[in-house]
Structure formats: C-alpha cells, structure tokens
Amino acid sequence: MAEISKSLKSEKAQEAAVAERTKDRRIYNPAVDILEDADNLYIYADMPGADDKSVNVSLENDVLTIEAQSQDVSFDKHDVTYTEYGVGDYYRAFTLNETVDRDKIEARVKNGVLNIVLPKAEAVKPRSIPIKVG
Amino acid sequence: MITIERPFFRWDPWREMDRLQREMTGVFNLPRRRAAVFPPLNIHTGDDDVIITSEIPGIDPADVELTVTGDTLTIKGLRKEHETKEGETWHRRERGSGNFYRTVQLPYNVDGNKVQADYVNGVLKIVLPRAEADKPRKISVTSGK
Helix, strand or coil: CHHHHHHHHHHHHHHHHHCCCCCCCCEECCCEEEEECCCEEEEEEECCCCCCCCEEEEEECCEEEEEECCCCCCCCCEEEEEECCCCCEEEEEEECCCCECHHHCEEEEECCEEEEEEEECHHHCCCCCCCCCC | CCCCCCCCCCCCHHHHHHHHHHHHHHHHCCCCCCCCCCCCEEEEEECCEEEEEEECCCCCHHHEEEEEECCEEEEEEEECCCCCCCCCEEEEECCCCEEEEEEEECCCCECHHHCEEEEECCEEEEEEEECHHHCCCCCCCCCCC
C-alpha cells in the first residue's frame, strides 16, 4: 500500500509540469534506478544524448525534478529509413520521502547517464543508541 | 455481451485478484520510453553511406564489438550490472543490464575497412560507407554507326 501511495505522489508531480510547455518537443520519461544506503539516496537515470550542460536537477520542497534537453540527430543528405527510438527532452519528478541535505546534493552526467547522490540529513540518519547496564 | 461458458475453468478468486492487481499497476505506471529491443537503432540512409545511431547509455565503449560482413552489421556488447554493495536497498530498478546482440541488414554492401564509430553522451554513431563496387554506375549511351 505504501508503494501505491508513493507512485501516486510522483504521478502528481509529473502532471503539474508536463501540462504546459512552450517548446513543441517530445518529452520522455527516463528509466531510472533508485538505491538507498545508510547515508545516501542514489538515482541513476538513462538520458542518452544529454550532457552536463543540458541536464537540470532541482529540488523544491520535497519534489526532485530532473530535466534534460538532447540535440536532434539528423545528417545532411541522409533520409531516416528506420527508427526504433525518438529523440526528445527528458523529464521526471520524484517526491522524496527522506529528508535530504540539499546543500550536499551532487549530480554528474557520464555517457548519457545522470547520477545523483542525495545525502540524507543528519537528523534522519539511523543512530544506534548505546544501552547502559545499571 | 456474449458470455461463453468454459466448463474447464471454475471461477477462481485468486486469479481474479491477480487480474485486478495487474490492472491497477497499469493505471499507476506512467508511459515509459522503452523499446522492445535493446539497443534501439535509427538508420539514416544516404547515397554514399549509411549512418546508424543507437542509444546505449552508460556503457564502456570498449565493451562494444562491431562486425561488418557485406551488408550485415552486428553489434555485440555488455551493459554492466550495478554491483549492489552491502547495506544498499533498491527502490526502483528500471534500467536493464546484461549482454546485448543485434544484427542489422543494411541497404547495400559496405566497405568494412572504412567503417567508423564513435560514442558520445551514450549515443553510438556508426558510419558505414558504401562499397565502391556496389555504387550505382552511370552508363552513357553512345549512338552507333
């Protein structure tokens, strides 16, 4: 049940921004991997064609938005004879459950994969409490 | 609506719940950009060469092997799996990994020695020049006598 409410949340965030776009370009939902360990939350997103200049990561309230523009691919005197993928921009938003230390967020793009490291805020990190005998 | 009685299948509440669950997941899943094949290719054909672009994000170009024979191109490669470290838990796993293999038939024979490939921002671009012997030739017609 928790899973469903989470995906509902992310859908809401999605719709709000996709509704109005001035640029007439196709927008794709990048495939993502999301992992978590004790200290950080890691997001990997496939955004082929995007580079460090075109990717935009923002965190507002607890909605993390990733966006990227990719260049159109066309060649002079060549006709597109067969297509299996479309080229467009990328957009996806997530509602974060965890409290993130927003000053320490790191994002990097390599080979068309966006990698975001979101360090958890000190307050929410698991702490082990020593138990005294006495 | 026509209902057909199927004597072999009794109404199964578990199956019904399974179906319902599948329908619900369909509602919550957003449209994803996922081709049925990996890696997806686009082919741009010119008079003198074919350019193939393919989206293969997050690989090491050294892990891709291209072979050309006549008018057939083979793309072989590996997209490494994320090594789950201790204490890591997955929230979502949508990006695929593993070995991939594709064979494409090109519109004409290409010169295997002149094929060039580069990998930029997760997009592989292969330029395959048409073989000299395969190029169309203009034959001028001379009048006899």
